Amino acid sequence: MSPYTNLEEYNIEIANDVKKSYSKIIDELGEDVNREGLEKTPERAAKAMMFLTQGYKQDAVEILKSAMFAESYDEMVIIKDIELYSLCEHHLLPFFGKAHVAYIPNGHIVGLSKIPRVVDVFARRLQVQERLTHDILECINNTLKPKGVAVVIEAAHMCMMMRGVQKQNSVTTTSGFRGQFEKIETRNEFLKLISSNLS
Numbered sequence: 001m002s003p004y005t006n007l008e009e010y011n012i013e014i015a016n017d018v019k020k021s022y023s024k025i026i027d028e029l030g031e032d033v034n035r036e037g038l039e040k041t042p043e044r045a046a047k048a049m050m051f052l053t054q055g056y057k058q059d060a061v062e063i064l065k066s067a068m069f070a071e072s073y074d075e076m077v078i079i080k081d082i083e084l085y086s087l088c089e090h091h092l093l094p095f096f097g098k099a100h101v102a103y104i105p106n107g108h109i110v111g112l113s114k115i116p117r118v119v120d121v122f123a124r125r126l127q128v129q130e131r132l133t134h135d136i137l138e139c140i141n142n143t144l145k146p147k148g149v150a151v152v153i154e155a156a157h158m159c160m161m162m163r164g165v166q167k168q169n170s171v172t173t174t175s176g177f178r179g180q181f182e183k184i185e186t187r188n189e190f191l192k193l194i195s196s197n198l199s
């Protein structure tokens, strides 16, 4: 079975329940859900929410395993500036930014595109930034079993921008390091490379 899913594969009953729930919310807010502009909104919103949480239906381990290749290269591999969009589990509002991921192969490399795919699988769930960081880190560490893995996420949280404290420019950084990245020199090399435009 494919580790990826498409919207069409979603359980139609769940999609209909989500649609009905959105209809109720719009009604509770005092709007007319039958007016032209809103008529199709519950369905659109249900599709959008199911797209944004499709990660629950995807298997990040299978994605990595589908493209692991035996290779003796054992230098740092960095995929930086991977854009991500997630939903904060407290307010169901987006948080978004960039992930920087590195690993040091231990006999196997992985298809480069699989790293951003793994980021998306865990981002497309209800998350907190800290758990998202660890989910990505542990998945790569346990599946690829590299000599080291590092994940840094920089993100802005709409729940801190549009409402609440209303801070427009604060960025939250989270990080996790395993194996050789626990050594300060390796970690510093990674941090230097992700802050450079030449890496």
Ligand SMILES: Nc1nc2c(ncn2[C@@H]2O[C@H](COP(=O)(O)OP(=O)(O)OP(=O)(O)O)[C@@H](O)[C@H]2O)c(=O)[nH]1
Residues within 6 Å of the ligand: 088, 089, 090, 127, 128, 129, 130, 157, 159, 160, 163, 164, 165
């Ligand atoms: N640690 C962490 N906190 C988050 C994340 N996303 C949102 N939050 C925080 O979750 C907290 C929820 O706190 P509550 O006091 O229960 O909620 P609230 O009354 O809406 O809080 P305010 O946002 O301060 O108005 C807030 O401080 C949010 O900023 C995240 O990814 N990680």
Ligand SMILES: [Zn+2]
Residues within 6 Å of the ligand: 088, 089, 090, 091, 092, 093, 157, 159, 160
């Ligand atoms: Zn929030």
